[in-house]
Amino acid sequence: MKFVSIIMGSKSDYEIMQNCSETLDKFNVKYEMIISSAHRSPQRTKDYVKEAEAKGSVAFIAAAGMAAHLAGAIAAATTKPVIGVPMKGGAMDGMDAMLSTVQMPSGMPVATVALGKAGAVNAAYLAMQILAIFDKELAAKLTEDRIVKEKAVALDSKEIEVIL
Known part of the structure; x- marks a missing residue:
């Protein structure tokens, strides 16, 4: 069974990351979701990555705030794609999370998406x-979703547009 693994650094990330799981649910994509910290529970994180790979995880979504680098720790433990979701909060309101997620050394890629809800949804996509x-x-469902979004923009525009 192929699925996506969602790992959050702490329970405080859950409210935002529900947007990720709800997006996957909308497309009937299977996922696992756990809390595991790169720094407070490093062995749990490493063990989960190996267990998830063995069960069929195709990609890992990692959400963490501050400079906690969960996505980097996961990338170090797998060759599967890792998608980092920097979380807002802390003294720098997410800037530190964004920079630590996007600044990976050569050969250890982490795809980094936006902060917060948009990032959670885009990580799922x-x-x-x-x-x-x-x-x-x-693939067909994703194409149809794009068509629906395109039509929604046109309908929204029709309600307000003024064209000479």
Whole structure:
């Protein structure tokens, strides 16, 4: 069974990361979701990555705030794609999380998405795009979703547009 792994550094990330799991649910994409810290529970994190890979995880989504580098710790433990979601909060309101997630050394890639809700949703979409490389049904659903979004923009515009 192929699925996506969602790992949060702390319970405080759950409210935002629910947007990630809800997006995957919308497309009937299976996922696991756990809390594990790169710094407070490093062995748990490493063990989970190996267990998830063995069960069929295709991609890892890692959400952490401050300079806690969960995505980097996961990238060090796997060759599967890792998507980092920097979380807002702390003294720098997410800037430290964003910089620590995006600044990876050569050969240890982490795809970094936006802070907060947009990042949680985009992480789900990016993981689904990875899955869709080999899943034509999911690829079709993602294409249809883009068409629906395009039509919604046109409808919104019709309500307010003024064109000469």
